[in-house]
Amino acid sequence: MKALILTFSLLLDGVLSLYIPEETIFLPLLTITALFLICPLYSTKNNSYILASALLGFLYDQLYTSQLFLHTIIFIILATIARIVYNNFPQSLLHTIIYIIITIFIYELLMGTLLYIFQIVPVSFNRINYQFTHSLITNIIYGIILYKIIKLKEHKKKHN
Amino acid sequence: MKRKKERKLIKFTLILILFTIAIYLSFASSNSYSKFEEKFKDLGSLISRLLIYPVGAVTTQSPGNQSESYIIQKNINKSLEQEIEELKDVLKLNRTLTEYDVINATVLSRKGKYWFNTITIDKGRKDGVVNGLAVITNAGLIGKITKVSQKSSEVKLLTSDDITYKTSVVIRTNNKDNYAILNGYNQKKNLLTVTAIDKSNSLSAGDTVLTSGLGGMPQGIYIGTVVSSKVDNYNLGQIVYIEPSQDYNNIHYVTILKEKSK
Numbered sequence: 104m105k106a107l108i109l110t111f112s113l114l115l116d117g118v119l120s121l122y123i124p125e126e127t128i129f130l131p132l133l134t135i136t137a138l139f140l141i142c143p144l145y146s147t148k149n150n151s152y153i154l155a156s157a158l159l160g161f162l163y164d165q166l167y168t169s170q171l172f173l174h175t176i177i178f179i180i181l182a183t184i185a186r187i188v189y190n191n192f193p194q195s196l197l198h199t200i201i202y203i204i205i206t207i208f209i210y211e212l213l214m215g216t217l218l219y220i221f222q223i224v225p226v227s228f229n230r231i232n233y234q235f236t237h238s239l240i241t242n243i244i245y246g247i248i249l250y251k252i253i254k255l256k257e258h259k260k261k262h263n
Numbered sequence: 264m265k266r267k268k269e270r271k272l273i274k275f276t277l278i279l280i281l282f283t284i285a286i287y288l289s290f291a292s293s294n295s296y297s298k299f300e301e302k303f304k305d306l307g308s309l310i311s312r313l314l315i316y317p318v319g320a321v322t323t324q325s326p327g328n329q330s331e332s333y334i335i336q337k338n339i340n341k342s343l344e345q346e347i348e349e350l351k352d353v354l355k356l357n358r359t360l361t362e363y364d365v366i367n368a369t370v371l372s373r374k375g376k377y378w379f380n381t382i383t384i385d386k387g388r389k390d391g392v393v394n395g396l397a398v399i400t401n402a403g404l405i406g407k408i409t410k411v412s413q414k415s416s417e418v419k420l421l422t423s424d425d426i427t428y429k430t431s432v433v434i435r436t437n438n439k440d441n442y443a444i445l446n447g448y449n450q451k452k453n454l455l456t457v458t459a460i461d462k463s464n465s466l467s468a469g470d471t472v473l474t475s476g477l478g479g480m481p482q483g484i485y486i487g488t489v490v491s492s493k494v495d496n497y498n499l500g501q502i503v504y505i506e507p508s509q510d511y512n513n514i515h516y517v518t519i520l521k522e523k524s525k
Contacts, residue, residue: 121371166311222426233450234378
C-alpha cells in the first residue's frame, strides 16, 4: 500500500508536470504531499520511513531533475519534519491540510535556500512565494483524497 | 548525560557534513552524467516513455504536425537553394541549417521547470546526440543539449536563469546586424533578455533576433522579436527585451540539429 501510494504519486507528478503550464495555480508537488501523508503508515520504532523517503528522493532526482542527491536530502529533511509533526501534533483533516501547506512551504524554502547558497540560479523570495502559492490547490485536493484513503485503510486494519 | 549530548552533537555534525557533500556533488555534476547516474537516468526515461505514451496519444499536438512544419521550413524552393549555395561559396559560409542532420524527439519530463528550466527528451547518445547541440521546434530555437545519457538527454531552455548559460545572438535591423548575448529571462514580463549591445546602436520593436552562429550553434535560427530596449545601469550598453517565438509551456516534440560531419 505504502509503496503503491508513493510510486503512483511519483509517476502522476511527472505526467501532470508535463501538461500543466507554469502560469497556472495548479502546479503539482504530489510526491511531497504523499510523502508527508504516508508517515503514519510506517512504524516509529525504526528508520524505514526515513529510508523510504531517501529512496523516493533519489528516484525523483533521477526521473525529473538530474541533480544527483538534491531531493534525497530534501526528502529526508521533510520526512524528519513529518515524523515530528505526527508524533507531537493533533491529527484531523483540517490539521493535515495545514501541515501540507507548511510542508510545501518548507520544501520551496529549502530549494530556494540551497540554490541561493550554491549560486545555481538567481533566487528571490518572490520566486519562492510564486512557486508556493501556485502549488497549493492541486496538492491540498490530492492530500484530502490521500487522507481519506489512508484513514479508510487504518479503519479496516483496526476492524480486522 | 554530557556524553550522550556530545554523541548527539557529533552525529548531527556528521549528518550535516554528509548532506553538504551530497548537495555539492549534485550541483557539481551539472555538466555531465556519471556512469552511475546514466544507468538510473536511462531506466527513468524508459518509465517516463511508458507513462507518457497513453497521455501523448490523446493530446492534440502530434509529432506529425511538428515534422510537417519542419518539412515546410526545409523544403525551400529549388532556386532559393541554388542561391544559398552561391552565397555560401561567396561568403565561405560553412555552417547553414542545410548542413545539419535532424533528430526528432519527444519530451519525457519537465519537472522542476521553474527553477532549472530543463526538459528531458527521449533521444540520447545511441541516437547520435552530443552535448551542445541546438534544439528547435517549428517556432524556432528553444535551447541546447546540456547532458546526454545513452537513451535520453537534458535540454536547457533559453528561459534558464543559469548564470553560466549564454547564447550568442544577432539582432537584425534594417541596416546592420548587431551581435549580442542572450543571457536570461524576465519572469515578470515573460520576455528574454539580451545584453552586450552598444548603446549607440538603434534598435526598434519588431527587429528579428536570430542565432549568430558563434559558440557552436547553427546560424540564423529564429528566436524572437525585439519588444523594447533600455540603457543598462552602468550607462554602457543596452538591455533588450525579446518576445520569444516559442510558448515554453507547450513543448512536447522537439528537433535536434546535428552537424553532418559529427
